[in-house]
Amino acid sequence: MLNVVFYFQVHQPYRLRHLNVLDIGTGTNLFDDRLNAEVMRKVSNKCYLPTNQLLLDLIKENEGRFRIAYSITGTAIEQFKLYSPETLDSFKALAETGCVEFLGETYYHSLAALYDTNEFLDQVMMHRQLIIDEFGQQPRTFRNTELIYQDRISDLVYEIEGFTTIITEGVDRILQWRSPLFAYKNYSKDINLLLKYYKLSDDIAFRFSNRDWPEYPLTVDKFVNWIDHLTLGEKGDRNLFLNLFMDYETFGEHQWAESGIFDFMRHFPSEVLKRPHLGFVTPAETQALANYQQESLSFPDAVSWADEQRDLSAWVENDMQKNAIETFYELLERVKTKGDPQLLKTARMLSTSDHFYYMCTKYFQDGDVHKYFSPYDSPDQAYIYYVNALADLEERI
Amino acid sequence: MKILMFTWEFPPLISGGLGMACYGMVKALLALGIKIDLVLPTREMVYFPLREEEDVDKMPAVFMDPVHHSEFLTKSFQDITERLEYIGITPTPETYFQLSDMRHFISKVKSEYLINEHVSQEEHDIWDDMTTHLIGEEDLIKKVQEYTQRAERFARELDYNLIHVHDWLTYPSGMLARKISGKPLISHIHATEFDRAGGPGDERIHKIEHAGMTYSDRVIAVSQYTAQMIMSRYRIDTGKIRIVHNAFSIEENQVHTKKRIFKGPTVLFLGRITLQKGPDYYLDVAERVLKVHPEARFIMAGTGDMARKLLRRSAQLKLKNRFLFTGFLNRKQVESILRAADIYVLPSVSEPFGISPLEAMAFGITSIISKQSGVAEVVNHAFKIDYWDVDLMADTINHLIENPQICKKMGIDGMKEVNRIHWNEAAEKIRMIYSQVLSEFLKSNP
Numbered sequence: 001m002l003n004v005v006f007y008f009q010v011h012q013p014y015r016l017r018h019l020n021v022l023d024i025g026t027g028t029n030l031f032d033d034r035l036n037a038e039v040m041r042k043v044s045n046k047c048y049l050p051t052n053q054l055l056l057d058l059i060k061e062n063e064g065r066f067r068i069a070y071s072i073t074g075t076a077i078e079q080f081k082l083y084s085p086e087t088l089d090s091f092k093a094l095a096e097t098g099c100v101e102f103l104g105e106t107y108y109h110s111l112a113a114l115y116d117t118n119e120f121l122d123q124v125m126m127h128r129q130l131i132i133d134e135f136g137q138q139p140r141t142f143r144n145t146e147l148i149y150q151d152r153i154s155d156l157v158y159e160i161e162g163f164t165t166i167i168t169e170g171v172d173r174i175l176q177w178r179s180p181l182f183a184y185k186n187y188s189k190d191i192n193l194l195l196k197y198y199k200l201s202d203d204i205a206f207r208f209s210n211r212d213w214p215e216y217p218l219t220v221d222k223f224v225n226w227i228d229h230l231t232l233g234e235k236g237d238r239n240l241f242l243n244l245f246m247d248y249e250t251f252g253e254h255q256w257a258e259s260g261i262f263d264f265m266r267h268f269p270s271e272v273l274k275r276p277h278l279g280f281v282t283p284a285e286t287q288a289l290a291n292y293q294q295e296s297l298s299f300p301d302a303v304s305w306a307d308e309q310r311d312l313s314a315w316v317e318n319d320m321q322k323n324a325i326e327t328f329y330e331l332l333e334r335v336k337t338k339g340d341p342q343l344l345k346t347a348r349m350l351s352t353s354d355h356f357y358y359m360c361t362k363y364f365q366d367g368d369v370h371k372y373f374s375p376y377d378s379p380d381q382a383y384i385y386y387v388n389a390l391a392d393l394e395e396r397i
Numbered sequence: 398m399k400i401l402m403f404t405w406e407f408p409p410l411i412s413g414g415l416g417m418a419c420y421g422m423v424k425a426l427l428a429l430g431i432k433i434d435l436v437l438p439t440r441e442m443v444y445f446p447l448r449e450e451e452d453v454d455k456m457p458a459v460f461m462d463p464v465h466h467s468e469f470l471t472k473s474f475q476d477i478t479e480r481l482e483y484i485g486i487t488p489t490p491e492t493y494f495q496l497s498d499m500r501h502f503i504s505k506v507k508s509e510y511l512i513n514e515h516v517s518q519e520e521h522d523i524w525d526d527m528t529t530h531l532i533g534e535e536d537l538i539k540k541v542q543e544y545t546q547r548a549e550r551f552a553r554e555l556d557y558n559l560i561h562v563h564d565w566l567t568y569p570s571g572m573l574a575r576k577i578s579g580k581p582l583i584s585h586i587h588a589t590e591f592d593r594a595g596g597p598g599d600e601r602i603h604k605i606e607h608a609g610m611t612y613s614d615r616v617i618a619v620s621q622y623t624a625q626m627i628m629s630r631y632r633i634d635t636g637k638i639r640i641v642h643n644a645f646s647i648e649e650n651q652v653h654t655k656k657r658i659f660k661g662p663t664v665l666f667l668g669r670i671t672l673q674k675g676p677d678y679y680l681d682v683a684e685r686v687l688k689v690h691p692e693a694r695f696i697m698a699g700t701g702d703m704a705r706k707l708l709r710r711s712a713q714l715k716l717k718n719r720f721l722f723t724g725f726l727n728r729k730q731v732e733s734i735l736r737a738a739d740i741y742v743l744p745s746v747s748e749p750f751g752i753s754p755l756e757a758m759a760f761g762i763t764s765i766i767s768k769q770s771g772v773a774e775v776v777n778h779a780f781k782i783d784y785w786d787v788d789l790m791a792d793t794i795n796h797l798i799e800n801p802q803i804c805k806k807m808g809i810d811g812m813k814e815v816n817r818i819h820w821n822e823a824a825e826k827i828r829m830i831y832s833q834v835l836s837e838f839l840k841s842n843p
Contacts, residue, residue: 319713
């Protein structure tokens with residue numbers, strides 16, 4: 001049996017104001033509330049609200065056989081409460097169906113796993129409590145920011161009570177000849193590991209509306225046919241997992257409604273469920289279904305789901321990114337020593353990985369996805385605003 | 398005494414020290430009773446008849462073709478800025494001038510003004526130097542061509558005793574006016590191409606600078622440093638050169654109270670982020686100081702073609718959040734940043750004068766200025782260090798950080814000193830030069 005595992009990432013950062021040196025020490029708000037409200041309302045209307053309604057209908061129609069998972073960051077949930085409470089309510093309605101799993105991650109969508117173990121554990125615990133409070137379930141599956149993963153991270157997650165599964169990218173250089181359709185174990189064989197099937201995930205997330213793509217337009221028939229073919233080589237009755245992981249904003253935001261993405265999603269579950277050998281499960285349900293010896297995989301170096309390289313280069317490659325993030329974690333230590341909860345909250349809002357993503361210079365000339373997602377004119381500007389924010393933070397200590 | 402003055406910058410049309418210097422100088426000359434007709438790179442064919450001291454702020458304007466611009470005389474403007482915008486004073490003047498227009502103009506000038514038997518071979522050579530090098534498709538060169546062509550009418554139709562021009566952009570106009578009117582020409586050197594480029598620079602501009610200075614009756618240099626430069630690099634006759642240091646006028650009753658941004662000692666670079674100003678040396682100094690005093694903050698205020706490179710390098714050197722870039726600052730923001738600084742650094746590679754340190758000193762900021770600057774000749778209460786001696790600059794800053802009372806005293810002494818520097822002394826020297834040139838002129842043209 002082949003089970004489709006859907007996981008959608010829901011995240012909104014607190015974008016910074018265009019901070020000038022002269023703003024430092026004036027007690028000014030570091031964040032662009034107006035822009036953040038505007039983005040949240042726009043994305044809620046184009047994506048979160050219509051997609052949640054659609055998926056809720058599909059779950060009800062399919063009577064428990066259509067199952068999905070979300071990872072929603074703390075910064076997104078906070079901003080739902082501020083700017084779009086109806087969106088949070090619609091996620092709660094999904095939680096109540098019993099067919100939706102909510103994953104655990106760092107509250108601030110941060111890179112703390114790479115820089116500050118204690119901070120990482122703190123943010124994971126904060127996020128876990130938030131999910132319990134908002135959705136009434138304790139996360140059992142962990143997904144780190146941007147699917148960043150390495151062996152060391154599985155050790156940390158294993159220490160936290162309740163996590164049995166971690167999801168990450170199905171990176172070729174790790175998998176080599178292996179298939180991402182199996183459930184694996186981490187290097188020390190104590191945690192269940194699911195790997196994103198990036199080709200089929202990206203067909204929906206990135207290529208769906210691309211008219212230059214030979215497979216355009218992507219129909220449900222075509223896509224389910226591909227899925228059917230994945231199982232051809234599988235003779236026994238082993239349970240396989242097709243991990244379709246993507247940003248939730250794919251629906252209606254990255255792929256506009258006019259592209260037909262909602263129609264695709266409306267008809268996809270029933271087409272899958274017509275076939276007796278296909279089904280849907282959530283990430284935490286996979287471990288019990290893995291009816292075979294799970295091979296363990298070692299990730300000595302960090303991987304992620306970003307860009308061609310699928311490494312950390314989107315966030316911490318150039319000098320600006322490195323100086324910014326190293327300075328941040330140094331300051332965070334001092335903020336914690338000071339013991340002012342409001343200041344710590346502000347500092348943590350600066351830990352969100354997006355701030356470093358905006359400083360990426362990899363493909364800036366080509367105007368690629370980094371530029372699409374950045375609220376600033378250039379990586380240099382993003383860096384200037386961020387470093388000014390850190391200078392302000394330090395004056396507040 | 399009436400002067401026909403050509404300059405490229407004058408507030409609010411300003412991009413650097415030239416405009417500030419012209420403003421202070423003209424205001425002080427008007428106070429001495431000297432009348433000035435000022436010509437700027439405006440879009441419309443206008444000049445500014447300045448008669449009273451207050452005129453530098455009112456900027457009365459006269460069209461050369463008033464009939465065609467009767468609207469201007471009757472139209473009511475909200476304020477000076479709006480009126481000046483109407484006559485085309487914009488930060489970036491536009492030009493519709495074609496290269497063929499310039500060729501035509503040059504041949505016309507030659508056939509009209511350079512034909513009689515009194516024109517020497519030497520004079521022909523100077524003109525050839527100017528005209529053959531004022532050629533190019535760059536916006537700036539085209540604007541200078543347009544400005545020069547217009548100068549002909551001002552030179553013919555206005556009434557004046559002397560011509561005074563500021564920097565190479567206006568030298569061709571000055572030469573033309575001198576040729577047409579036969580009146581003496583004074584060229585004022587605020588910066589040469591060597592200073593601006595921080596290296597050899599543009600050959601065409603050297604030739605125009607050389608032609609303009611050679612054709613002048615007097616050359617005024619803003620410092621000994623600049624006088625040395627025009628003697629050694631341009632071989633200008635030493636007897637014609639006069640030195641008049643720039644000054645700095647503080648608005649009366651202005652009190653600059655400190656308003657800190659950072660708790661730690663704050664060091665400031667303020668100026669264009671270009672090779673000439675030595676911003677890369679400033680970064681090197683910052684790196685050295687921050688190793689000893691991580692509590693210090695270095696601000697780099699301004700914009701320029703090296704900003705991106707230095708930003709990246711400051712990150713590479715891991716200067717954390719201790720080296721900060723402001724980007725462009727307006728006048729009010731400049732004052733705010735000055736109020737927040739303790740130590741000012743001017744590491745210019747070549748600075749003919751440099752008004753910015755005087756302004757910093759007026760705010761009571763202890764200043765470290767490059768020895769390769771004119772301003773170093775006029776102040777005593779500042780540290781003067783070779784721009785390349787980053788170790789000494791770093792040691793000096795460390796010393797000031799470790800001895801705040803010395804830093805404070807130096808700042809106060811510097812403030813007192815700057816308060817004694819006035820444009821009226823500079824204007825008095827310029828008036829003497831005017832008089833001398835005029836009396837020589839009258840003697841030789843009885």
